[in-house]
Amino acid sequence: MQSKAQLVVPSHLVSEIISHCRKVYPHEACGILAGKDGVVKKVYKMTNIENSGVSYMMEPSEQFIIMKEMRKEGLDMVALYHSHPHSDAYPSPRDVKLAFYTEPVYVIVSLINEPEIRAFTINEDGVNEVEMKVVLK
């Protein structure tokens, strides 16, 4: 199934994602972007139980609770984000191998230099970049 070729994120939520990634640095930050039809409405900052600068795993019970909350609010998991404290904003082999969810867009924030944020679909067609459209409000 082909995912949407665009992810729309309000600018204040982009700031929220980047500040979360900076706060958790030098570890990887991770979170869920909830929304509808490719438009992000809400950022859920998640706990990385691996406490690592090279990998992440969302705290399972937190993930369970947030997924239930999204369902209740009629929101979809439109994207998943995590940071790359020491590498480019591009999915690593491990990111690809563990991309069990193929519908959400994968947002990666690199903190090597100034924060760089990019979005990708990861599915049976491989890794494909998605346009991230930052909107005011």
Added chain:
Amino acid sequence: MAVIVRIPTPLQRLTQGKEEVESRPGTVISLINDLDKRFPGIGERISEGGKIRRFVNIYVNEEDIRFLKAEETEIKDGDEVSIIPAIAGGR
């Protein structure tokens, strides 16, 4: 009454798009075997050699089965079972 099983989106292609399916009371592992009979291929996505895969979490109602009796956790009529692949990656 039956057991309600919530299927995660990545596995819904194996359940004809169904988000929820029904199963029978028993242990977690017997439930997975029952699902695999009806939805071939789903079993190996969830477990391997009778053990739940490392990147799959299973909840009975609100409880992670790892904090119960893992694969041997008993499921009763009316329980809701959620199968939730982990979200992980790195570097």
